[in-house]
Amino acid sequence: MFDAIPLDDMSLGYEQRGEIVYQVETIENSHWARVPITVLHPDDGGRHPVIFFAHGYGGHNWKTAYFDLIDDLASHGYVVVFVPFQTASTSRLMYATLWDGFTDAVDAFGAVMDLDRVGFVGHSFGGGATPYMAYKGLVEQGWGGVASYVYTSAPWYSWDTPDDKLESLPPETVFVASIYEDDTINDHRMAIDLYENTTLPEENKLFLEVNSVQVGRRTARATHFTPGLSPDLTLKASGVFAPLNAINQAVFEDNYQARDFLFNEYYDSDVLDRVPSPVVEVPESRFRFKWSNQRLNDRL
Template sequence: MTQSWWMLAGVLAVTGCGTAFEGAGDEAPVAVTAQEVGTAVALCAPRPYGPEVATTAATTEPTLYGTQGPLAVRVQSDVPNALWPEMPITVYRPDDRSTYPVLFYSHAYGGSDHTHVGPLLRRLASNGYNVVFVPYMNTGPRRSQYDTLWEGFVAAARQYGTRFDVTRVGFIGHSFGGGATPELARRAFADPTHNGLTAAWGSAGRFMFIMAPWFSYPNLENPTATNDHYRDLPVDVKTVLQVYADDDTNDPLIAVNDIWNKLPANLQEKSWQLVKSDGCDGQWLNAGHSLPAGYSGAPPGSWDNGHDLWAVARRIHALAGYSLKSGGAVARAIAFPTTQDALGLGNWKSCGGRAVVPLEASATTPLLSACGGGGDAPAQDYVFTYSAQEHCSWSDTGAPACR
């Protein structure tokens, strides 16, 4: 597997185009008969992804969390990006001079244009959060990309000063950025002095929301040979790790082996979440790798479809409300769902108003899917196999266990 393939996959993950690594480009067969009669069934998404992605009008919208907030939002690309000067750092923030908690977003490989996730970032800012987006280059070692993200986050916090409440902080990441998220959180929460801070961020509240992560590489000063690279994260870091049933770019086992199994064993609150694809009357909600970035093609309005709102925006908003704003039991129930209602992803407006196939979640056990694959893989066949050797081949951080 070459570096150019992974770079292409990162770009495709943002654009939502999956045809480049679908072998001859044939669609995987999908059993649509049950969908046509409105029966609730779990299924794998059609590939290649196309204009069948559901519009915003296809499903109901969430209430309370995941909604557009009351605050006007200002978007400013006004923070210099020292390690990539051509691409400034963008801040989505409420358009006033008040102080708000801060959410630091790490994008997918090739997703350096903040507008790819603009609807999500704007929605979060409108509910009273400063959201920071730092572009990083596709080239160079992993360490330089992590450093670009970190130095950019610090630069934004310094420039905005008291408007950023860095005692209440969340780290959010997708794909490569998802893999980077626990290391960035570790620098902020567990190793602040070594990483240019005078005090740890997040002393009044902190969380991580990690989506479909790529390999993860901590930069430890004193590494051990044990499989606990994020062992020094504070146990009060509320953590959600979300994977997608039809992710044909990143093996969900990366999330298991590189992050879930390396978190502190006594982490107080964590949730593994599996999002599945669903369809109704020719509309599709694809749980593919690009889910958090919306869909950049036709039909119009696909940026904020049901999965974007219910699976991603609503969960992040609730996690932030619970972690950073004392959102209480309701916010916690959505961020760490256990009941049928909390696991729900809305309802189709057609198909008799049936429920969209819900999340699956666990506080203890990673949940994998029968979907996945890509390339020449058979339809609905989980073919990924996590490879420690492949992980190490991408590492530039050295032993033990390639960090």
């Protein structure tokens, strides 16, 4: 583990872990009985904003794959719903597992959830699934009536998510797409496609690139695994925790300072660039999963 990089524009502390005590509870996963759904929530009996988290391919154990990130979100006083899905190469059952798990968690823990304030966060396969989950929650269920956001990180292919679903997201929703400079797994074009075709007001859209940076004699590399399995807290804190914590405060708490930090200042960071008009500067051959894959890419 390494300490986060001290940056001048991190002075507001968005990269720091919170101090809220939370409970970790589980319920049965109707699609995969062996691995339960986990709900983390503040231990105070009140209702709190909800973050629905969609993990990456094979990342079904949150304690090993995403502990730092899930712990950070819960420590700031939010309900976090983590639904494991059993990975299968091209099965839509993974989407059904995620969505049914989210609604099962709402049924079981609705008493601690403020469903007027919701966020949908996903990484890799889960990042590709997140816009679909957001459509189901925000449009079909009417969640997020007061505040909502979508955060897709290094997304894989997005299934069953044509443009009309992206275009129907409530206009107050904040949409953030994030990529990693040295990702060789998922083509950056997937994130750019979702960002460009989500027709929200420009002031509610943000595209971030997490950069690799030099730390002393070593390089902290912004790879595909930065949000999860990477043990290097340098980029996790500055490139993942900080923007998510700022988004949560800006959206859920109507914190103008957090919004200004996120939309107007963050691109000055060495770790993060705010990219108003993203383009892909590397060939498809660099990535394992290419944008032009006719079999997997629903959005071609």
